[in-house]
Amino acid sequence: LRAPDAGQRGTIGVVTFPADEVGPEDVRITVAYAAICGSDPHLAEGFFGTEVPIGLGHELSGVVAELGPKVRRTDLRVGDRVSGNFVRFCGACQPCQDSRQQFCEHLGDYNRPGMARSVVWHESQVYRLPEEVSLLKGCLLEPTSVAVRIADKSRVRPGDRVAICGGGPIGQLTLQLMARYGATSLTLIEPIAERRELARRFGARHVIDPKDESLEDRTGEITGGAGFDVVIDASGSRHAVAGLLDIAAPGGTVVYGAMYPEDYELPLNLSDYLYRKELTLTGVFVSPYTFPRAVRLLDELDLEPFLQSVFDLEQAAEAFETHVGGAFPKVIIRCNDLADDGAERAGRR
Amino acid sequence: LRAPDAGQRGTIGVVTFPADEVGPEDVRITVAYAAICGSDPHLAEGFFGTEVPIGLGHELSGVVAELGPKVRRTDLRVGDRVSGNFVRFCGACQPCQDSRQQFCEHLGDYNRPGMARSVVWHESQVYRLPEEVSLLKGCLLEPTSVAVRIADKSRVRPGDRVAICGGGPIGQLTLQLMARYGATSLTLIEPIAERRELARRFGARHVIDPKDESLEDRTGEITGGAGFDVVIDASGSRHAVAGLLDIAAPGGTVVYGAMYPEDYELPLNLSDYLYRKELTLTGVFVSPYTFPRAVRLLDELDLEPFLQSVFDLEQAAEAFETHVGGAFPKVIIRCNDLADDGAERAGRR
Amino acid sequence: LRAPDAGQRGTIGVVTFPADEVGPEDVRITVAYAAICGSDPHLAEGFFGTEVPIGLGHELSGVVAELGPKVRRTDLRVGDRVSGNFVRFCGACQPCQDSRQQFCEHLGDYNRPGMARSVVWHESQVYRLPEEVSLLKGCLLEPTSVAVRIADKSRVRPGDRVAICGGGPIGQLTLQLMARYGATSLTLIEPIAERRELARRFGARHVIDPKDESLEDRTGEITGGAGFDVVIDASGSRHAVAGLLDIAAPGGTVVYGAMYPEDYELPLNLSDYLYRKELTLTGVFVSPYTFPRAVRLLDELDLEPFLQSVFDLEQAAEAFETHVGGAFPKVIIRCNDLADDGAERAGRR
């Protein structure tokens, strides 16, 4: 088993890990594609206090290679095209029983590097891809599930005015979803011009460049002075987050949907924002309860722009450089060269 | 003041009513367009126990002609292009105080015939049209608000599978909204081929002809045996409603969003549908709390197909015949011939 | 292993089943108490199409006797006092992933007779009892979880007017919970006088005898003509259910929380109840996501009246007779005579 890793903090390379055994309820997946995620650099920097070398990769697709003897899923066969959730929810701890799987006490147990020839997951982590969805598209299931979770937590109503801050993959997927989830006055705030353009393709009615334009002026103009009912941060930038409180409408919701510098403290004026404006603030850590819906949305979303930069596993270091370079909204690693009926089908669409 | 009426039950004609006075908080609107609603025939048949002649018309747009001396709205001027809600919520009764305006004890007080040269409404019923929305489009605000209300009550989540039964204006607007509100496997059930075609334009992924096809078979095929998470009836047909319980997924919601024959009783097997399948059933009577959002959605929706059949007020009887004929999804009456900057702007779009 | 069964339909006896093996993630529990549930007779009559002899008992408490080698729960030790959920949610099927565990495709896999010397459950079914809760009280965890689920589905707001129909254990527990969950005008509808009295002890402000009193007149009187915001059926009676639609307030919710005769069809007038009154109807099948909260509520509820009739396992037939006799709101079987520090502690309270 080989996975790109961070040998030293910051270094990406291909290392050999011992292969995980297939337990009674486990599934071995031959990985087709694994996408690089915006949080992979955070990981490399040791955000979760992890040790190096750490295997990376949690956005993947592949083909079922082996099923453990006690797998209960009746809908899984060897050869099935699948994607999935890189964390397993144990189902037995208090948070799991309380419909808060995101705080499962065993969240890390099955979190294994997916940028590898193969990966072993518990059956509960595996989702079959619909016929219409290619393996290449399929590796975007996990970020799509994050967008769905953000939408769930935003409690957006049809017709609500929505702004999204940050035009990386999470921001763009969320924007697409919001464009399909009843948003009006849909606006992307993003410093990079190409990403603003992309957002227009995905349904943004307005874009704001936070470096050149006044957030409040543009918001006033776009919303007739009312503000946005829902504001979503997908930038994780300490420069962006405080201003979002000012562009939210009274009674609105602000979802801090990114990861944030560990030492950053947002100065929250309780009187202005929670008392007078009655804002609701919330965040997203892990995205449970969203995968069945995210699977169905894959074919509805416009994912082509995310599938333009693909590298072989041997080129992992180069892939990460390209990712950091930022020219492509998403960089993908081909871990095995698998035939994909789905891809062909998708090509025809 | 003249309004098409039902002189005898079933007869449509133009009669002269005394003009309503403009009270201190009232607004007189010169009506531009008034659309015929699917429930107007119900009214003519005396559904609410009304007497004839009854003035009709509650889907309208127009221009503000006069403002009462105590109007508090600071955003309304004579000459403003507006639409609105045909019922006024008193704001003082128990249901109004309990966020259930739809049961306002004074719901009928300002319900006045809108298919007329002018109409007088309370300021709280009036909504300004956005610049981008023409007066012609604007008369569709009220049915749009019904679609928003149906969406609200459906509590749909992004990615939920949705089916809509009935491809009249309410069904089609709801379908469009659902296509924009996160639905997957979006399906219209409708016997008329033209309406099924229209639904495809509006975003339906599948259509079912209930006369020729098995609802259950097609549902199984479309949803992989799971059923629809949200099922919406907009047909009002006694032949359609019972079958909808069978195509809903366990845990799903069925919104009975139409009007139903007064003597019709749905035979609801509690053990099968509420116990084993845990369905949630609900309905829609009046659509409060939705207009500000519906106004914003007008410019997002594809309303052109509803604007193809327009008659002058003098041709009201002919207009109703055309409506009953069913060749057009919506028939509209031009009550005054007003210049509309908005219309031109809309034409450019 | 011995469990009371229904040798012939309707006959209760003690039979010997082979003992279940303790799988890697399983827990063997020495059963202390198992309560008889209102649905046990339904089971005996073959409601779920089950074959006889069928082991009964799903409301139980006990002490952990053995833990499988792969149990992940770090909070479970041999000797712990526990109760639990008689069904296991697999965690891997679509409904489980979609936060609808109640429709888990493997719901039956671990549903084993609890009126036995011991029972083997998956670790995810087991809940530790708080120190303050005796083993005797603990066997009421499962019906308490049903009451919590009914409360969840009712979406009651603080101050809502609530009526409950049926004063069996489920109705009484739900009533207690509602008395603690913001209900006003709290009313029990129940033909048996003793049960109406019990409801008063539990917080009912009003009681109605449906045999002697007019439901609508009393409702008008109690609610000042408004109706109940939330109506809950816990009777399962075909004579009761239709009338509940009439005592619900416009915009209210009716939870059909019982089991119903399989052939019974409620004649639901869509125009009156879903259109004009906009009622929301729903039901309860299985009660997931409620156990952690139900465990904490055990010590808050007044359970003494349910703990007055206890039989040894050998007297199972007699216990069922007593249950059917109806003199006691709950009949409990002592499956093993275990020392219970908890019981003593509870005695002191």
Place this chain on the structure above:
Amino acid sequence: LRAPDAGQRGTIGVVTFPADEVGPEDVRITVAYAAICGSDPHLAEGFFGTEVPIGLGHELSGVVAELGPKVRRTDLRVGDRVSGNFVRFCGACQPCQDSRQQFCEHLGDYNRPGMARSVVWHESQVYRLPEEVSLLKGCLLEPTSVAVRIADKSRVRPGDRVAICGGGPIGQLTLQLMARYGATSLTLIEPIAERRELARRFGARHVIDPKDESLEDRTGEITGGAGFDVVIDASGSRHAVAGLLDIAAPGGTVVYGAMYPEDYELPLNLSDYLYRKELTLTGVFVSPYTFPRAVRLLDELDLEPFLQSVFDLEQAAEAFETHVGGAFPKVIIRCNDLADDGAERAGRR
């Protein structure tokens, strides 16, 4: 008309204001009792930028003296015992139409000093007191509505663990409501011993003295390390608010339900609290949609401890001193000496 005012900032006195006219939809109320609110000092200090002298008093009860000629309420008669909401929601502005009356653009129009011989309100502000509720109790309707609003925004589920910070009237009423709204592990955090004692009477299972005890240690002990699912601040203290984030359980809700110093900024670590713990933070400004329910709750709550300190209007300055002294949880001003059948009835209860 005379009302206690703040002649100079900080001074309370009785001044004569011109009497408000009774408009067509208005109601003149002869005030019986007006309670002093914790925010009255904030007002005197000019929190809302108000000028002196400012009339005070927004928690009141009284008797209907006169009805305007166009009052639509059919349930109001001269002589009726009433209480109400000191703000009027216009019903016509965007926030009012969007079910966000708390942001009504005309919120201040009818906000008139209630510590006066009489007050004129719009009919929509008036609520009839139930027979069982005395005029003395009735003046607590408004703070009760705040507690209901806090409960609504907390989205508490039955069985959730709840902590409340601050044992003033708002905190104590909220605590009582939570004790009746499904809370477990109910805890009050409050430095004053008498107020902690009072909380026990009202249903607190635990109390914490933040000056002497470690909030985190006690929380760990009370919740078994899990934290509180719902944390409510009713202290408004800058010393209290930050610590509340640490005692909330992952996935929990923190309601900042008080008023806060205008310059205070809570340092909110986004990574810790919104990302990793996924907390939801919200606040309460004004309390719409709660009065019909608050009226019904008046008779359910234990209000006696709040009714122990009553002064005549002439003694207003003394009353405010007593309020500031803090020996009584609530200080009430008798504005007219009215006979009260209700009071007698209440006395009998």
